[in-house]
Amino acid sequence: xxxxxxxxxxxxxxxxxxxxxxxHKFQNLVMQLKIMEFKQKxxxxxxxxxxxxxxxxxxxxxxxVSLQNDFQVIFKKW
Amino acid sequence: MGARVQESKLLDIRTATELIxxxxxxxxxxxxxxxxxxxxxxxxxxxxxxxxxxNECGRMDKSKxxxxxxxxxxxxxxxxxxxxxxxxxxxxxxxxxxFNFLILPALQSIHYNFALNVRHxxxxxxxxxxxxxxxxxxxENKNLSKTFxxxxxxxxxxxxxxxxxxxxxxxxxxIEIVNVFEQSDDFYIEVFEDTFKxxxxxxxxxxxxxxxxxxxxxVDISYPLICDYSGASVNVSFQLLVNETKEVVFYAPLFxxxxxxxxxxxxxxxQSFQAxxxxxxxxxxxxxxxxxxxxxxxxxELHKNDIGFSGATTFGEIAxxxxxxxxxxxxxxx
Numbered sequence: 001x002x003x004x005x006x007x008x009x010x011x012x013x014x015x016x017x018x019x020x021x022x023x024h025k026f027q028n029l030v031m032q033l034k035i036m037e038f039k040q041k042x043x044x045x046x047x048x049x050x051x052x053x054x055x056x057x058x059x060x061x062x063x064x065v066s067l068q069n070d071f072q073v074i075f076k077k078w
Numbered sequence: 079m080g081a082r083v084q085e086s087k088l089l090d091i092r093t094a095t096e097l098i099x100x101x102x103x104x105x106x107x108x109x110x111x112x113x114x115x116x117x118x119x120x121x122x123x124x125x126x127x128x129x130x131x132x133n134e135c136g137r138m139d140k141s142k143x144x145x146x147x148x149x150x151x152x153x154x155x156x157x158x159x160x161x162x163x164x165x166x167x168x169x170x171x172x173x174x175x176x177f178n179f180l181i182l183p184a185l186q187s188i189h190y191n192f193a194l195n196v197r198h199x200x201x202x203x204x205x206x207x208x209x210x211x212x213x214x215x216x217x218e219n220k221n222l223s224k225t226f227x228x229x230x231x232x233x234x235x236x237x238x239x240x241x242x243x244x245x246x247x248x249x250x251x252x253i254e255i256v257n258v259f260e261q262s263d264d265f266y267i268e269v270f271e272d273t274f275k276x277x278x279x280x281x282x283x284x285x286x287x288x289x290x291x292x293x294x295x296x297v298d299i300s301y302p303l304i305c306d307y308s309g310a311s312v313n314v315s316f317q318l319l320v321n322e323t324k325e326v327v328f329y330a331p332l333f334x335x336x337x338x339x340x341x342x343x344x345x346x347x348x349q350s351f352q353a354x355x356x357x358x359x360x361x362x363x364x365x366x367x368x369x370x371x372x373x374x375x376x377x378x379e380l381h382k383n384d385i386g387f388s389g390a391t392t393f394g395e396i397a398x399x400x401x402x403x404x405x406x407x408x409x410x411x412x
Contacts, residue, residue: 025309029254030203032310033398037197039308040335059203062250065411 005064007071007078009057017074018052026070028063081362081409086146086388088129091115094143098228103155105179105241105367106226107210107390108143113226114233116143121228122157122239124181124212125221128375128391136380136391138215144390151366151410152176152243157229160238162188169201173244177251177408179367180209180240184223184393188238193331193400194272202398206253208408209240210369211394223393249412251366253397256358256405257311258350258374261304261339269332274317276326289324300377301341302403303332314338315373315402329373329393330400347378351385351405358407368407369395377403 007013016022018038026032034056041047060067071078089097091112097104098119106113106123113123129144130136148155153176160168165188172178182189189211196202212223222235245251267288268280276288292299302313317327332338344350372391374380380391387405395401 027309028252029310029397030206030252032308034203035308036310055203063252063411065250066252066409 004078005068006057006061007075009053011075011078013074014053014056015049018047018049018056022074024070024074026067028066028070030059030063031067031070034059081359082364083368083387084151084364084366085132086144086367088131088139088142088388089145090142094145097145097147102147102149103152103241103243104228105146105148105181106143106228109140110221110224112140112143113224116228118231119228120155120157121226122179122181122241123226123228124210125224126210126213126390126392127215128372130370130375130380130385130387130389130391132386132388133384135382135384136375138381146367148241148243148366151245153246154244156242157227158240158242159227159230159232159234160240161236162191165192165238166195166199168240169199169204169207172205172242175205175247175250176242176244177206177208178240178242180207180238180396181225182209182211182238182394182396183225183235184211184213186222186236188236189394190274192238193274196399206251206408207396207398208253208367208406209396210390210392211396211400213372213391213393216372245410249410252409252411254358254407254409255310255397255401256351256354256407257304257313258344258347258354259302259304259311259313259341259403261306261311262342263339266337266339267303267332268334268337270334272331272333274328274331276328276332277324287324288326289319292319292326297340298343300373301343303328303338304341305336305338312399312401313403315371329402347374348383348385351378355386355405362409363412364410365407366410368405370405371395371403373403374405
């Protein structure tokens with residue numbers, strides 16, 4: 001079976017990333033800026049976790065090729 | 079494996095004209111008088127006469143234009159002129175998969191508006207938003223920078239122009255930056271409103287006049303302030319210190335709820351850049367565009383040094399947001 005490039009959306013690490021409980025420094029600029037956006041929304045009522053995961057997942061899918069090292073660190077196996 | 083870098087070139091006006099007449103899709107930088115002479119076609123441009131060059135020293139050149147040819151990389155394109163009102167929809171009018179190349183006129187209302195508000199633009203991260211702020215000769219401060227919509231053969235000192243490109247589904251464009259400056263942890267600055275001008279601010283938690291602090295500590299303002307955006311080092315460069323009002327003016331805004339640090343001293347811009355770019359060249363497959371700041375051109379004396387790339391300098395780099403003193407590039411993944 002071929003391994004998919006992006007870890008499944010129901011993995012808890014996605015929640016940790018958007019709530020910034022997991023402070024991972026991505027190598028990719030757009031992911032860094034997106035995580036910064038989540039950090040700024042933290043503690044405000046502006047953050048919708050499901051929507052944030054959708055947005056991050058969509059971005060991760062687009063840039064999956066360049067994110068493999070980051071995914072390896074964050075998700076280990078999928 | 080090393081990255082393939084698509085070379086952009088400094089060309090005479092006749093060669094640039096031939097490319098335009100051949101239907102090529104181009105971004106062109108150069109002196110205003112040359113850009114005015116180019117024919118109608120698939121190009122956008124901005125005034126900037128300073129160039130850094132591979133295998134030779136950089137220079138100010140008013141006899142040639144610097145041309146980036148995107149024709150072979152893209153699938154489709156459109157060119158739009160944007161005013162302050164329509165600029166915020168820039169990410170909505172592009173293609174499903176591609177990139178948007180934006181040129182802004184320097185130190186105009188649209189430049190400030192973009193810098194302060196781009197983070198609220200809808201679908202900002204859908205496709206890379208890359209580009210530059212146009213400028214003028216530093217010796218002839220009297221002229222305003224200009225943007226050019228070659229498709230309509232129009233120029234403007236107040237409006238932006240964008241080249242929106244689509245890519246084949248097998249390709250993805252990605253913006254990355256190379257920042258040679260590193261933050262020094264001695265002092266951090268906080269402001270209480272989003273602003274280009276700072277008078278009083280918090281420095282390490284104490285309420286202090288920034289102008290006076292810089293004078294007292296003899297801070298070298300050729301180095302930028304640095305803010306950490308979750309791993310991305312974002313620079314904000316000093317524009318000037320205003321003696322009369324004791325204010326400090328920046329080329330990009332400082333935002334509230336962020337901490338800005340002074341930079342560590344560098345021995346050599348060129349050496350620091352080479353150390354960082356080596357990793358980039360190892361990691362990337364294809365780079366189709368790069369630009370570097372006029373402040374790095376001056377700071378790194380790129381008129382005497384070669385950094386292994388050719389590009390037009392900028393009066394601000396666009397990488398989703400407005401950056402200062404940063405080498406910016408567009409990579410393609412397949």
